[in-house]
Amino acid sequence: MVTLVLCIDREGSVDSATPAVGDDVVTDLVTDVGIEDPEDSRVNSLLESLKVARDLRAEGSEAVVAVVSCAGEGVDADRVLAEQVDDLVARYDPTGAVVVVDSAEDEQTVPIVESRVRVDAVDRVIVRQARDIESTYYLLKQVLGDEELRKTVLVPLGVILLAVPALLAATESVTVTVSLVAAVIGVFFLYKGLGVGDLIARTPSAVQRAFYAGRVSVVTYVVGLGLALVGGFVGVVGATRLDDPLLMTMEFAYESVPWFALGALAAATGRLLDEWLENDEVRSSFLNLPFGVVAIGFVVRGFAGFFLERATVIGSVRVPTIAVGAVTVDGFPLTPGMRLAVFVGAGLCISLLGVGVASYVSATTVEELDQGV
Template sequence: MTTLVVCLDRTDDVGRKTGLRSPIVGWEAVRALVTDVGLADPEDSGVNSLLEALRVAQSLRDDDEEVVVAVVSGDRESMVSADRAVARQLDDLIAKYDPESAVVVIDSAEDERLVPIVESRVRVDSVDRVVVRQARDIESTYYLLKQFLADEELRQTVLVPIGLTLLVFPMLATLVGPAEGAAAITTVIGLFLLYKGFSIGELFTGLARRTRESLYTGQVSVVTYVVAAGLTLVGLFVGGLGVSNLDDPSGVFLPAMQFAFDSVPWLAAAALTASAGRLLDEAIREEPIRNSYLNLPFIVVSVGLVVRGFSAYFLEQANLIDPIYVPAFEGGILTVESFVIGGGNRLAMFVVAGFLLSLVGVKVASTFSGTEPSRPESEPEREPELVDGSSESDSTRSP
């Protein structure tokens, strides 16, 4: 079994400092390369990376494994050409030595981007990341800052936003004032940090991917999501219209309750439509439907009933809506006089209805998607033995 221990250098620091062309293969060649790179630039972390590759190769040899140690570098023209150069060199090494696995040695995040290229050609058993320990003093801080400024990717990530901020702030301060300019810049920075912190870009990317897949596969949920979006807009419009019709919309609590009272039926219908479409997609797949999809429509209606009940209670106490009037009913031997449901009775009715509906949802979900747990495989039950050591079947067997 041959193992390839490969040290990756995407930006060709080795070739730039020593004038050698990669790949550099063999124990003696790599050991001589350590000396050349160390003499050219003793501060380069690539020296530690090369030494780590030799150490790993020696350790594998001590375990009686066949090892090939090599250094593979890219070029300095562009990242694409560098990756292609690494791919070509790896193909040559694999064709010549036919390794069964590889151990990758890297010393930076830039070199780590080459790991998928290696994985696409040979099985990677380990990725060894070399971290150089440094003294924490002023001199080391200076060199760290110098290395930071020399890194193009870090400069674009950190220095460019700071430079834009320093350029935009004087213009905003001149046009709208220092306080407004500082507020605008901090708002943009805050939104940017939230955008990165919550991975909103990835969420939008995933949403676009799921939407594209839904359109191509012809899922029913595409139509129901559009209907749900329309019902949501209607609910928001009806809620805003109800708030605007208040005689005295001062304060926050009562307008919020009026908005919830008017918009909750539409919003619940939107959520119910979206969940129904998702449930239909699961049913069309002819696979067992998960409990969450079956239970979601009941939960949506239950929450809508509870929110509607509480908002109606507060609005009724403020004399903004009337209690529920139930007219008299006469049918055969059953006669019901008219009555009014309001206040706490109205709230209790909505809460109990929501609670019962949620229980019905749990029961329906467990009935239609639940499966009896399979018994663990075990040895067949042994027949009880009699006193003399024979089994019960032996005692009943005819001679």
């Protein structure tokens, strides 16, 4: 069983008759190539071929080391290389081959060898001092060869590089240009990272299936979206009355959260009804979702109201006078802390109520819910 250790010289830098066969011949080539150009990486590939052949012999295998070379480009050069490989296969009848290469061009000829003899391994030689450069080259080569990577990396990068001088000419401001470019890059990363493109592509078919299936959630999702838009509008209108950024944020949350909560509640209710109509039962997670949405709405509105009341943007809440029979409790205003406690307490109570309802309907215990059963 003969193993052919084949060193490929696609650039034709080996100035000798090829194929060159045998340890002595290859050793002489190392000397000749090294004296001619000490920096030629072909010296390393020739030495690697001798080392691979020595290691194979140490393992008890019969190894023949050979060098094939062709100068030029295109089909003619590959044919010259193929003829040399055919000569070696006819002369030694190897059962396998180990191909030694030191560049991407050499590695492209491996299929020529594979079509004539089984290739057991490809040994790529990288000079240690240039390892990082070589690895970077192969990485760039892989990127440039992948159509999907070209579309997602090179095309956006080219658009940005073209947009920078155009924005500079239009705005005459480096700050504005950098801000716009950074915003576009951020939107692109979010678009790719969140899979927005896939979601948009799936949306038409999902909506079509939902319409044909008669799902209630189609209508409730539209209602939820409308309530969310109303909440955003109300929040923006309220926030524009203030000047402080923190208070603007709190005012936006205070005004919009109830609408957002109602929108989420409508969407969650529709999803719950779909689950019940399809399976004649409802999972505890779907039952708990509406209560969780309302509870979060209470907590967020409570914290926003606390900050706004402390800043005297809104007035305090006053408890009305309560009369029960002969007992009368005079009305009194709630302090900001009491107001926050009431809202947070209400949120916790609603959340616990949701857990209880989910546990009762699904016939599970609270402990099982905590364990994810």
